[in-house]
Amino acid sequence: MTPFDQFIHSLSITPVFDFWFLIKILFVIGFGLYLAFAAIVIRQVKMMVEVIEGLYVWPLRLFAWIHMGIAIFLFLISMIML
Amino acid sequence: MPDIFVTPSKSKPKEEKINLNNVSMPASAKKNFGFLTAFALRPHHLRYESQESDEKIVLFLRRHFVTNVGWIIMTFCLAIVPFFAFRIFSFASIPFNFRLMIIVGWYLLTFANAFERFLSWFFNIHIVTNERIIDVNFPTILYKDISECRIENVEDLSSKVGGFIRSFLNYGDVIIQTAGTLPEISFGAIPSPDKAVEIINDLIPEGIKKE
Numbered sequence: 001m002t003p004f005d006q007f008i009h010s011l012s013i014t015p016v017f018d019f020w021f022l023i024k025i026l027f028v029i030g031f032g033l034y035l036a037f038a039a040i041v042i043r044q045v046k047m048m049v050e051v052i053e054g055l056y057v058w059p060l061r062l063f064a065w066i067h068m069g070i071a072i073f074l075f076l077i078s079m080i081m082l
Numbered sequence: 083m084p085d086i087f088v089t090p091s092k093s094k095p096k097e098e099k100i101n102l103n104n105v106s107m108p109a110s111a112k113k114n115f116g117f118l119t120a121f122a123l124r125p126h127h128l129r130y131e132s133q134e135s136d137e138k139i140v141l142f143l144r145r146h147f148v149t150n151v152g153w154i155i156m157t158f159c160l161a162i163v164p165f166f167a168f169r170i171f172s173f174a175s176i177p178f179n180f181r182l183m184i185i186v187g188w189y190l191l192t193f194a195n196a197f198e199r200f201l202s203w204f205f206n207i208h209i210v211t212n213e214r215i216i217d218v219n220f221p222t223i224l225y226k227d228i229s230e231c232r233i234e235n236v237e238d239l240s241s242k243v244g245g246f247i248r249s250f251l252n253y254g255d256v257i258i259q260t261a262g263t264l265p266e267i268s269f270g271a272i273p274s275p276d277k278a279v280e281i282i283n284d285l286i287p288e289g290i291k292k293e
Contacts, residue, residue: 027187031187034190034191041198045201050131051131052128052209071190077183078183
């Protein structure tokens with residue numbers, strides 16, 4: 001076992017708290033914050049598009065919405081899978 | 083009562099009409115306007131949010147695409163980090179589902195960084211119309227910074243191209259000194275800065291141009 005593996009193992013067997021549950025909470029919070037960021041990106045693209053009309057922005061809008069969908073999916077997955 | 087003094091009447095100066103036909107058209111600007119266009123002359127299909135009815139966009143500018151090479155390379159390096167990390171380090175103690183989420187989170191952050199950088203390049207634009215010079219800048223998320231000045235207030239124009247890559251790819255900075263509250267507007271790393279200066283100079287009314 002590497003020192004890193006030994007450290008992780010020692011944390012995961014501690015009787016004080018469930019280490020991996022704490023890590024799961026952190027992941028869920030992290031993906032929740034990322035979800036908020038994805039929503040801000042959509043708002044940002046909308047605000048930018050309003051400044052000048054006529055640019056080819058549909059790929060960016062599509063990417064922003066796909067990005068939002070992936071963020072929602074990962075947020076839900078992190079709650080179920082972890 | 084007789085008038086003691088009468089102010090001599092000054093005739094209104096003729097309004098200088100900006101003749102768009104005077105604007106020279108470089109060969110590089112004859113290309114069709116594309117998704118990644120950084121220099122476009124008279125893009126008819128574009129419209130600025132506060133554009134007036136008789137105002138026409140003469141020049142559309144962005145930073146040269148090569149300015150994105152830095153973050154593109156960094157994104158590529160970040161994308162291949164997990165492959166090397168899992169070969170070099172042992173993550174056997176971390177459960178598989180957590181390992182998967184770590185990798186997914188890593189790529190999500192990498193994509194977010196690349197997307198933000200691209201949006202910053204795409205929407206930081208400079209527009210020259212027959213009446214105004216507009217600098218649209220989005221320095222951070224949800225922060226919009228727009229600087230404008232009237233063409234008549236342009237005092238001085240200069241272009242700078244320095245360094246091997248900039249000279250080779252012909253991109254540089256244009257600095258516009260203005261007479262308004264905003265002392266200077268600068269267009270950084272734009273393609274063909276000398277042509278941009280020439281075009282803006284052509285737009286300045288003849289009576290206002292200073293030798």
